[in-house]
Amino acid sequence: RPQREGTLPPYRVPLCLQVAEGLELKDKSRLRYPINGGARLVLTALLVGLAVSAGLPLGALPEMLVPLAFAATLTALIFSFLLYLKALGVPPSALAPGGTSGNPIYDFFLGRELNPRICSFDFKYFCELRPGLIGWGCWVLINLALLIQEAELRGSPSLAMWLVNGFQLLYVGDALWHEEAVLTTMDITHDGFGFMLAFGDLAWVPFTYSLQAQFLLHHPQPLGLPMASAICLINALGYYIFRRANSQKNTFRKNPSDPRVAGLETIPTATGRQLLLLVSGWWGMVRHPNYLGDLIMALAWSLPCGVSHLLPYFYFLYFTALLVHREARDEQQCLQKYGLAWQEYCRRVPYRILPYVY
Numbered sequence: 001r002p003q004r005e006g007t008l009p010p011y012r013v014p015l016c017l018q019v020a021e022g023l024e025l026k027d028k029s030r031l032r033y034p035i036n037g038g039a040r041l042v043l044t045a046l047l048v049g050l051a052v053s054a055g056l057p058l059g060a061l062p063e064m065l066v067p068l069a070f071a072a073t074l075t076a077l078i079f080s081f082l083l084y085l086k087a088l089g090v091p092p093s094a095l096a097p098g099g100t101s102g103n104p105i106y107d108f109f110l111g112r113e114l115n116p117r118i119c120s121f122d123f124k125y126f127c128e129l130r131p132g133l134i135g136w137g138c139w140v141l142i143n144l145a146l147l148i149q150e151a152e153l154r155g156s157p158s159l160a161m162w163l164v165n166g167f168q169l170l171y172v173g174d175a176l177w178h179e180e181a182v183l184t185t186m187d188i189t190h191d192g193f194g195f196m197l198a199f200g201d202l203a204w205v206p207f208t209y210s211l212q213a214q215f216l217l218h219h220p221q222p223l224g225l226p227m228a229s230a231i232c233l234i235n236a237l238g239y240y241i242f243r244r245a246n247s248q249k250n251t252f253r254k255n256p257s258d259p260r261v262a263g264l265e266t267i268p269t270a271t272g273r274q275l276l277l278l279v280s281g282w283w284g285m286v287r288h289p290n291y292l293g294d295l296i297m298a299l300a301w302s303l304p305c306g307v308s309h310l311l312p313y314f315y316f317l318y319f320t321a322l323l324v325h326r327e328a329r330d331e332q333q334c335l336q337k338y339g340l341a342w343q344e345y346c347r348r349v350p351y352r353i354l355p356y357v358y
């Protein structure tokens with residue numbers, strides 16, 4: 001459903017196309033984005049179901065992971081090279097804040113153009129949630145193929161494999177269901193589209209985020225019901241914190257007078273009424289409660305693989321480093337944007353991610 005210029009969609013219609021507006025750009029315009037991730041996920045699931053029932057040997061996919069990862073990396077490299085060339089012809093207002101250092105290698109890596117588009121097709125927005133999450137050779141499809149291969153190999157999928165598949169499907173489903181929230185992430189609003197994001201979206205996410213399921217295929221893990229229940233509780237806790245914190249901020253940013261957030265304490269900023277900072281609720285507990293929830297989930301994804309090997313914990317370790325670095329980048333941007341108000345927020349909410357620790 002196309003929306004009027006200058007408004008965000010007032011409601012969500014499951015499986016139907018909506019259009020949302022991004023944040024204001026340097027030239028005061030706003031780009032429009034189709035919101036149909038949930039519908040695309042369901043459609044892909046139906047197509048995969050049909051293809052498997054028609055005899056598609058999905059269980060053979062795990063044998064092809066290395067060549068597929070190589071092909072995805074090569075595609076990302078060529079794609080980012082084309083993006084770099086495209087960015088040479090755009091006006092300065094279309095460039096990303098970080099992608100204009102003048103060092104071609106650095107700019108190629110971080111990306112020069114903020115929102116590369118051909119007509120209304122937005123490459124960065126498309127790649128952020130589609131190819132790696134629900135496209136062919138994507139994360140959940142690789143997980144499913146590994147589950148099918150385990151069933152073929154051992155008679156039925158293990159409980160550990162079910163847990164890893166279930167947890168990660170919930171995460172991908174959530175990202176697509178709340179697709180509009182991606183419009184306010186720093187990848188969309190601040191970073192250019194270069195090799196880092198192209199490689200991350202096309203190759204890194206599907207092939208490294210499925211490492212736990214890949215590990216389980218070759219290292220079956222006995223998992224009793226009490227331990228499985230405890231791991232489910234950890235994942236549920238992480239998801240609850242992650243979802244509630246993200247939704248609270250998104251609701252507040254869309255409409256600070258929304259009854260769900262209107263009672264929360266805020267700090268005014270010099271940037272205007274729409275840009276108050278929350279200082280109570282989830283965002284009064286730590287400065288990045290959503291990262292905390294995400295990290296708790298990352299731990300729950302690794303635990304079904306036991307503790308005998310470090311490989312399944314790769315995601316948790318990499319993700320901790322990514323979020324600590326991301327938090328530092330966000331901190332810098334917020335300090336620049338909000339100045340004294342941000343300093344006051346940091347004074348009132350001293351911990352970044354983990355209360356009383358960090």
Ligand SMILES: NC(=O)C1=CN([C@@H]2O[C@H](COP(=O)(O)OP(=O)(O)OC[C@H]3O[C@@H](n4cnc5c(N)ncnc54)[C@H](OP(=O)(O)O)[C@@H]3O)[C@@H](O)[C@H]2O)C=CC1
Pocket residue numbers: 184185186187242246249252253275276277278279283287288290291294326330333334345
């Ligand atoms: N699985 C994965 O690989 C990854 C997952 N993620 C997840 O994606 C989600 C989005 O993360 P990300 O884009 O990094 O950042 P956030 O969603 O945390 O957004 C940070 C922004 O929120 C606003 N903000 C910060 N503090 C407050 C406050 N107190 N009150 C109101 N607004 C505030 C500021 O923007 P402004 O004021 O301009 O609105 C700030 O720049 C997270 O849940 C993260 O865990 C992220 C990266 C990788």
Ligand SMILES: CC(C)CCC[C@@H](C)[C@H]1CC=C2C3=C(CC[C@@]21C)[C@@]1(C)CC[C@H](O)C[C@@H]1CC3
Pocket residue numbers: 128129171174175182185187196197199200201204205
């Ligand atoms: C070492 C790599 C080259 C670094 C690549 C980083 C990317 C994998 C991530 C940067 C931000 C991401 C986000 C997501 C997935 C991973 C990347 C692309 C989400 C789409 C995951 C689901 C969340 O609900 C939203 C995330 C937004 C940011």
